[in-house]
Amino acid sequence: MNEILPVTDAVTDTPVKATPALPDAQTVTEVTHWTDKLFSFRCTRPASLRFRSGEFVMIGLMNDPDPKTGKVKPLLRAYSIASPSWDEEMEFYSIKVENGPLTSRLQHIKVGDEVILRPKPVGTLVHDALIPGKRIWFFATGTGFAPFASLLREPQTYEDYEEVIITHTCRTAGELTYGRELIESLKDDELLNEVIGEGFWKKIKYYPTTTREESPKMGRITDLINSGEAYKDLDVTPLCPDNDRAMICGNMAFNLELKAMLEEAGLEEGANSKPAQYVVEKAFLD
Ligand code: A2P
Numbered sequence: 001m002n003e004i005l006p007v008t009d010a011v012t013d014t015p016v017k018a019t020p021a022l023p024d025a026q027t028v029t030e031v032t033h034w035t036d037k038l039f040s041f042r043c044t045r046p047a048s049l050r051f052r053s054g055e056f057v058m059i060g061l062m063n064d065p066d067p068k069t070g071k072v073k074p075l076l077r078a079y080s081i082a083s084p085s086w087d088e089e090m091e092f093y094s095i096k097v098e099n100g101p102l103t104s105r106l107q108h109i110k111v112g113d114e115v116i117l118r119p120k121p122v123g124t125l126v127h128d129a130l131i132p133g134k135r136i137w138f139f140a141t142g143t144g145f146a147p148f149a150s151l152l153r154e155p156q157t158y159e160d161y162e163e164v165i166i167t168h169t170c171r172t173a174g175e176l177t178y179g180r181e182l183i184e185s186l187k188d189d190e191l192l193n194e195v196i197g198e199g200f201w202k203k204i205k206y207y208p209t210t211t212r213e214e215s216p217k218m219g220r221i222t223d224l225i226n227s228g229e230a231y232k233d234l235d236v237t238p239l240c241p242d243n244d245r246a247m248i249c250g251n252m253a254f255n256l257e258l259k260a261m262l263e264e265a266g267l268e269e270g271a272n273s274k275p276a277q278y279v280v281e282k283a284f285l286d
Helices: 142-151 157-161 174-186 192-193 221-226 229-234 254-263
Strands: 025-033 039-045 057-064 075-079 089-095 114-122 135-141 161-172 204-210 246-251 278-283
Touching: 025 075, 039 114, 039 174, 075 114, 075 142, 089 246, 135 142, 142 161, 142 174, 142 246, 157 192, 161 174, 174 192, 174 204, 174 246, 204 221, 204 229, 221 229, 221 254, 246 254, 254 278
Parallel strands: 135 161, 135 246, 161 204, 246 278
Antiparallel strands: 025 039, 025 114, 039 089, 057 075, 057 114
C-alpha cells in the first residue's frame, strides 16, 4: 500500500484527515493490539453504508504492483463488522497470521493509514434470520467474537430477548481480553442505557473459557454444554427449541460440532429468506 501519512496543518500543528486516494478507501482512526496474534482497529464509515449488526464486508489493502504489468490490485478478505449498525465509525477485530497475505501487512496499519472497504454488507448472523424467542445464545471461538461485538452493542438484541448468553472459547486468557473489556464497557454504554433502560446489561450472561492456558473456566464450550457443566455454571435450563435462539461463529470444526448439538436439541437452522432458530457463520481466517 502507498502509505498515506496524516497531513499536518502547518499553522495549528494538528493532524487533519488524509484525503482518500484508493478506491473505497477509509481512514484508520484507532488501532489496538490485544496480543501478539490479535488486534482491532477502527476506521471512518462510508457515508452511504447501511448494514445490519452482525454482517460482514470485504476489507483489505492494495497489493504490491505486479512485476510484469506494474498494475496494482486490491487484496481483500471478508471481515465481520465488530461495531454496531448505529456507530458512526467501523470496527474490525483481526488475527495476525505471520505469512498471511493480508493480515501480515494489515497488522502494521497505523492511525491515518487507509484501508479498502467495499460497502456491500452481507451475512447470516442477523436478527432477521431468527424467529422470536426468550433467550439468545452467542457462541464464539477466537476472532469469531467480532460479529457479537456488534450484536452486543445493538439495542434490538435486548429488545428481542429476555436473556443474552455469550460464550467465548479461546486458547489463552489474553485472547479473551477484547471481548471481556467490550462486555464490561456495555454497563456505561449511553445509547443502550437510554434506549433499553438502566441495568439492561443484567440480561447478559458471559461465559469465557480457555483450552490451553489456566483461567477460571477451562474447556471447550461444546464439552461444557454436553456435560451439563455450562448450564450449572450459568444457572440456566438446557437448550430447547421453544425458548432458545442461537448464533454461532468460530472455526469450522467448532461450527459443525455446535450445529450438530443444536440440531440434536431440536433447533432448526435459519436464513435471511427463511428465519428459524439458529444461524452459523465461519470466522474468516487469512
Ligand atoms: P482447543 O485448544 O482444544 O483446540 P483456534 O485458535 O484453533 O481457532 O481455536 C480457538 C478455540 O476454539 C480454542 O480454544 C479451541 O480449543 C477451540 N475449538 C477448536 N475446535 C473446537 C471444537 N470442535 N469445539 C469446540 N471448541 C473448539
